[in-house]
Amino acid sequence: MNLTLKIWRQNGPADRGRMVTYRVEDVSPDMSFLEMLDVLNERLILEGDDPVAFDHDCREGICGMCGMVINGVAHGEQRATTTCQLHMRHFEDGAVVTIEPWRAAPFPVVKDLVVDRSSFDRIIQAGGFISVPAGSAPDAHAIPVPKDDADAAFDAATCIGCGACVAACPNGSASLFTAAKITHLSLLPQGQPERASRAKAMVEQMDAEGFGGCTNTGECTAVCPKGIPLDTIARMNAEFLKASSK
């Protein structure tokens, strides 16, 4: 199949950037989206052009490094799928595909489709952990955890930190990302001692990074490759209100 790609090109943070149109031919439906871009890049290199920069690493949907807005949808229209796991069989021959980076002030563009997501790391630094030095832990069976809590904690903990939630949110909010970690740790007995300070610090850091506020549009969870549920945000709100009223 043949495609027309409209790709955001931006040569560094200071560049204004623009959409550039490329044709790719003989795309196999079994290719992944990134493999299709690999083919384009191989051609651009040989033609003496600058290949399109994009982040990717594991290419199996778990590292969270890849991510682009494809035809206006973060990670493309296939649900619960990272860009690297999106395959070309979901596109039609002759289609025009628009490819843009995550758009958010706290995710400044580094180059082309590559953005800087270190703001996510700083949200975790604010409190997304349990303080336990190596070697000081009690036996793993010392505290039983109800299975339902453990499962719900797991569901939240599967967040891969890709940033699609921010990219899809009309407000550029990082609520789903932040809520996933707060939920994960607040459901476990091990997370209780730091529960209140964690919720407060992480929400405040999220604001300080310049992310927008949540208006419960649910766009985040709809594009989330791991399907992090929306009730994590309810839980974050409850945790924050409780922590703030102390």
Place this chain on the structure above:
Amino acid sequence: MATAPTLPHAAHKGGFYASSNGKKALMAVTGAVLVLFLVGHMLGNLKIFLGAGSFNHYAEWLRTVGSPALPNRTLLTIAEIVLALAVVLHMWSAVSLARRAAKARPVKYAAKRKSQAGGYATHTMRYGGVIILLFVIWHLLDLTFGVVNPKGGDATPYDRVVAGFDPSRWWVTVFYLVAMVMVGLHLRHGLWSALQTLGLAHRYAALKAGSAVIATVLVLGFVAVPIAVMIGAVK
């Protein structure tokens, strides 16, 4: 890394209402106050079907409730102040969150962003809110103060309603209906959203269905009156 953003990294110290979550909570609480008002307002409106006497009596009662223990209009004035405050705070948090959102995405997407959550109502909140505000202003001028009402401020409430929705003034009725649809959409998202914001949301399917039902009932209750006037069932 070298391109680390120059955003403030330390958490801000602006207090609860400076945080996005604080503003959202404020919006949820003030929204809840306004919803309670709407329920009462709608029930009061429906008295029109019991006749002019009943309706005018109800309007009078609003002014005299609490009397003689309290001077006339005491409770009504308190309610009006609370409502006005709720509206102002609701709007303040909305504007302030909208501005934060705009700042969070300085460069827009070139491709039209398609909603993946399928919540049409969700995306009407901001402009819908503005339409509702304009309507409220008109509505107060028309039926409360009677400034733009054909019968003027001195007519009975019943007469003002019948005159206000006279078929000759069909555009008023259309405006009213559009505004009520906006109220419905606003509530359909706003009701469950408030619970979500306050951290009380579980079982979304039921919650959203419940919100839709309440929103629909309110809208039907409100539009019943102008339609009844329109078709001559109330005159």
Place this chain on the structure above:
Amino acid sequence: MKDNVNYTVGEPIRDTKAPEGPIEDRWDTRRFQAKLVNPANKRKLTVIVVGTGLAGGSAAATLGELGYKVKSFCYQDSPRRAHSIAAQGGINAAKNYRGDGDSVYRLFYDTVKGGDFRARESNVYRLAQVSVNIIDQAVAQGVPFAREYGGLLDTRSFGGAQVSRTFYARGQTGQQLLLGAYSALERQIAAGTVEMHTRHEMLELVVSGGRARGVVVRDMVTGEIETHLADAVVLATGGYGNVFFLSTNAKGCNTTAIWRAHRRGALFANPCFTQIHPTCIPVSGDYQSKLTLMSESLRNDGRVWVPARGGDDRRPADIPEGERDYYLERIYPAFGNLVPRDIASRAAKNVCDEGRGVGPGGLGVYLDFADAIGRLGRDAVEKKYGNLFEMYERITGENPYETPMRIYPAVHYTMGGLWVDYDLQSTIPGLFVIGEANFSDHGANRLGASALMQGLADGYFVLPTTLGDYLAGAGGFGEVDEKAVAEAEITVREKIEKLLCVNGTRTADSYHRELGRLMWDYCGMERTDESLRKALQRIPELREEFWNNVKVPGDGEGLNQALERAGRVADFFDLAELMCIDALHRTESCGGHFRAESQDADGEALRDDEHFAYVAAWEWGPDGPVLHKEDLNYDYVKMTQRSYK
């Protein structure tokens, strides 16, 4: 050696750090002997940790917590992306929570045997001992392991183990453990004990006064070449499976850090020991950029088969039972579909070589769930494997509930790596190597669910003790020689300039692909004297062509992903050559290393303990590598031939 194979044999090498005495006391003894660093002095000591996977992330966090000044580096945009995150199955620990007869000793025994007697007993015993602490640590950090209704941890048996000792978090155990280590690391970054450098790639090691004293890195965003100095350097940069181009590794995984250290004097041990995982999704075309693993747990319920006769291209459903060959069940009736990875992989290769493979190019075998669905019902199968089935369908477009999966072996893990002693220190003083980057614990074949165990054992528990001993012992290493720094920086700059100057007609990726194909064909699942010699002839030719004809666009400034890749490919060429030399010299078959010349009458791997019970530690030399042998002694586990029949 004859013709194109050039290596010499040097002095034997020995691990001098493992204490004598009963094996169960050795780690305690070493811990007590290890000198301690005064807390006030720790603040003055800088440690560089390269890589932020399970080993590097846990090490940097723990060292920071202890009070050292830590500088951590990773090439990704966040330490949370390291490829440990992709490990699916689980993590072994000798907790014996099931009371099913597990013990530290049994885990030790299984690991030594599973490694086909090519790992050190002392190291493996310590790994088994520490395994129990890892689970405690992870649970305390909030890692949401699977639990039973009573609230206690669930375990499963994995990779043919006869006890249930594998802890897991659905199919994302690596992710959850890595995020645990990552959160500990972020906590230290916030505390100011760890300075994090993301999007920085290590390109050279600084050795001064005979000690590892720093690294030269490239800031991948600005292109700047920076030197960072320290009192010790820890490499936790993972394995080198990407030498095959197609592997289950992340695209960015590379050998550059350990290869540069090797060039600076660190010995490289057992480079040919590669693990080929039997259950991966087969290659679908020439554009393929990586291979995806399907968890080994699928073999618990899936039955592996191929058509009984070659060239049978009927749809699988149309092939009657009688015309199918469930070859694992046929050849290995005792273990059936659950034989260890190396055996399952080779068996798949054999049936495909016979022309009975399925799917594009005949490189695949069926993994069929029809029986399991019939027996347990579709719902039960979905509950167990639903996410894996979805992943398979997403990639292949085929529905495994209706048609059997197609699987094929793929490169998954490298047991070889930089040689380290019991303290995890390489032959360059002050250079420590942990996790998959070292060679230490898995011998010639790694058991399922043991990689996560080793990475975390090294990072949380072993290194922080042994590194302290090194730092305390030296009492200040003095200034770093400026000439050593300048020389290291020049080496880096020259290589980058050279790559940018060639301006040829082929991309680095196309060379990498060709090299990988060559390695897969000649140094893959089955190796022969002839194939390895062919590879050793072809690799230098291809490398020569690469350096004369590669095209790297752009310049050294700013983000240049093509340049990054070209630099990595250049080092893969050199490593590939050493792997083939190692594979050629080891004329026995053991674990993941199968030499066609060394098999028994049934085609099973035949070890040669008399001649090869040693670690092959290679020293880089301008005239070809020098082999240093470390003899392996088995005082506790009797050396036997593995049998899974």
